[in-house]
Amino acid sequence: MKDLYSRLAIACAVLLSVLLTGLGIVLGQFFPLFARDVAIDLQRQYWVYLIITLIIAFVISLLIAMRMMMQYARPVDEVTRVAVQIAQGDYLIRTKTDEPEYDNELAIAVNKIASNLQEMSTLRTMEQERLKTLIESMGSGLLMFGREGAVNLVNGVFEKTFGFSKEELIGRTYKTIGLPADIENLIEAVFMTEQVHEKQVRLDAGGLFSYMGVYGAPVIGHHGNWLGIVVVMHDITKLIKLEEVRKDFVANVSHELRTPITSIKGFTETLLDGAMNEPVIMKEFLEIIQKESDRLHLLIDDLLELSAMERESFSLQFxxxxxxxxxxxxxxxxxxxxxxxxxxxxxxxxxxxxxxxxxxxxxxxxxxxxxxxxxxxxxxxxxxxxxxxxxxxxxxxxxxxxxxxxxxxxxxxxxxxxxxxxxxxxxxxxxxxxxxxxxxxxxxxxxxxxxxxxxxxxxxxxxxxxxxx
Missing domain, CATH: 3.30.565.10 (Histidine kinase-like ATPase, C-terminal domain)
Known part of the structure; x- marks a missing residue:
């Protein structure tokens, strides 16, 4: 508003100067009135008319100047004020366009800029929220290091797994966090070689062992510049245990099948070598062979039964x-x-x-x-x-x-x-x-x-x- 008043004062001064100049010209034209032979009353009357005319002209010029300021200067000040607030980050503000003096190309352009910035800000906020949700929802622990080796991103799974908080991790280097030695070595290898590295790590938490699949990779920008590295840690304890169960199952099946088969084979060979000529021994061996055959049959039946139950097509007759x-x-x-x-x-x-x-x-x-x-x-x-x-x-x-x-x-x-x-x-x-x-x-x-x-x-x-x- 100070700018508005300053411009108004300048305009009035200019107009007043113009009027005084015009008055001088008028006085020059009517200069004979000031001669000595002119009556004093006529001179006074002339001065009264002149002053009244000057006041009327000044008021008219002032009104014209104010009108000009209202029409041209105030909209510019309003647009300037809005532009300053947009520059400060307020993308919701708009200039008024419902009044004639504000409905101009400058105001429309500023509103368009504010609208575009608001859309960009909203889109950026949505992308940040989407990225944050994705990082926090993933089932793996995530750490991101900058070019200097300091942590600049961490998710909740990592915090929960290793017992750290985000506040005490951000800004710290990987060597000062206190990670297991195998994970530290992998991070250092990624920094040194700028290549992808993977490793299975066993963690000991007070006698309870867990297994992590650690994946480290460099982060490359759009223009090929190196930005840092990202480390993803996935809990593979269940997979490792499942693999151990599978190995145990194969070993147990092999053992359980081998035992009766070995017995049947051994007693059969003994019978063929001549024991079948002795009825008592032959009967005893045949009873053992029958018992082991029954056991083998029962084992295979149970295996087939269990395998059928684990299929998706298995159903009950209720x-x-x-x-x-x-x-x-x-x-x-x-x-x-x-x-x-x-x-x-x-x-x-x-x-x-x-x-x-x-x-x-x-x-x-x-x-x-x-x-x-x-x-x-x-x-x-x-x-x-x-x-x-x-x-x-x-x-x-x-x-x-x-x-x-x-x-x-x-x-x-x-x-x-x-x-x-x-x-x-x-x-x-x-x-x-x-x-x-x-x-x-x-x-x-x-x-x-x-x-x-x-x-x-x-x-x-x-x-x-x-x-x-």
């Missing part, structure tokens, strides 16, 4: 079944082994519990659980099966008075071929796949399996399945 009948059918199947060890069976179940499930598969589950309870219990002990109704589920517990299992072994009992005592398991005729099959079938019924055990007291396996699928 129907309304009486749970008491299912348990009685399973008891009938294992009754021979139960009588052989002179064990007692106690069933605690309401008369009518109807659930929706696959009768054949649930019988298979109960047979595996009862067989385990029998095989790992002493003679003349007791097996108790109790069934309890809940709001939406049914709880089945199979409790034995067997040898019990160490607490450290409980989490691995549902792995295929895992055995606490391999020698005893082989003597009992088990394949090591029973509990794995139980787990798959119960989960296929949308249920859960839990195991509790105490050494020398016994083991309890609890199955919880929904009443309705």
């Amino acid at each position: 129907s309304q079944i009486n749970l008491k009948e299912v348990i009685n059918d399973a008891m009938t199947i294992v009754s021979g082994n139960l009588e052989r060890k002179k064990m007692n069976f106690v069933l605690d179940i309401p008369d009518q519990i109807i659930i929706e499930g696959d009768a054949g598969r649930l019988i298979q589950v109960m047979v595996n659980l009862l067989s385990n309870a029998i095989n790992y219990s002493k003679e003349q002990t007791k097996i108790t099966v109790s069934v309890k109704m809940m709001a939406h589920d049914v709880l089945i517990k199979v409790q034995d008075e067997g040898i019990g299992i160490e607490q450290s072994e409980l989490t691995r009992l549902f792995e295929r071929f895992y055995r606490v005592d391999r020698a005893r398991s082989r003597e009992s005729g088990g394949t090591g796949l029973g509990l794995a099959i139980v787990k798959h079938l119960v989960e296929a019924h949308s249920g859960t399996v839990e195991l509790e055990s105490t050494i020398g007291i016994g083991t309890t396996i609890s199955i919880q399945v929904p009443l309705r699928q």
Whole structure:
């Protein structure tokens, strides 16, 4: 506004100068009026007219100047003010174009510039938010170093994995962070060679080992200039453990298959070498061969059964079944082994519990659980099966008075071929796949399996399945 008033004053001064100049010209034309022979009254009247004319002219010129200022100077000041605020980062401000004096090309151009800058700012903000969301949502830890080796970007996964905070990482070099030595060496190798490097790193967190796949690569700009490096760390602990399980599975399958095959082959060769001429020895060897053949057949059947359950096409045949009948059918199947060890069976179940499930598969589950309870219990002990109704589920517990299992072994009992005592398991005729099959079938019924055990007291396996699928 100060600029507006200054310009107005200058314009008025110019106009006043013009008027005074004109007045001088007029006075020159009428100079004879000031001669001595002119009457004093006439001179005074002339001066009054002249002053009044001058005042009227000044007011008119002032109004014209103000009008000019309003029409030309004030819009320029308004546009200047808006331009200054845009330069300061306020892209939402606009010049007024609804009034005639503001509706000009300069105001429209400034508004267009502000609109474009606002769109660019919004787009940049969206891209930053998108990048931030992407970096924070990725399942891998991320570190980005500048050209000088200082951290300038880190995500939450890295903070959570290594226990750092973003505030204490930004600006620090990779050598002062305190990363594991293998990761430090990889970062240094990327800086030195400006090449991609990858490495698997094992981390020790108080005796608990985890594995990280570390990938480091240089960051190259659009014009080929080197900006720094990026390091991505992905937790591959599950993959490593899965690979170990796979190796264990192959080794266990090979061992379990080799044992009966070796026995069958050895006793067959002995018979062919002449032992078949002795009836007693031949009968004993043939019984062993039959036993090992049955064991091999059972092992292959369980493997095929487990493989079928793990396929996507595996499905259950659901129907309304009486749970008491299912348990009685399973008891009938294992009754021979139960009588052989002179064990007692106690069933605690309401008369009518109807659930929706696959009768054949649930019988298979109960047979595996009862067989385990029998095989790992002493003679003349007791097996108790109790069934309890809940709001939406049914709880089945199979409790034995067997040898019990160490607490450290409980989490691995549902792995295929895992055995606490391999020698005893082989003597009992088990394949090591029973509990794995139980787990798959119960989960296929949308249920859960839990195991509790105490050494020398016994083991309890609890199955919880929904009443309705």
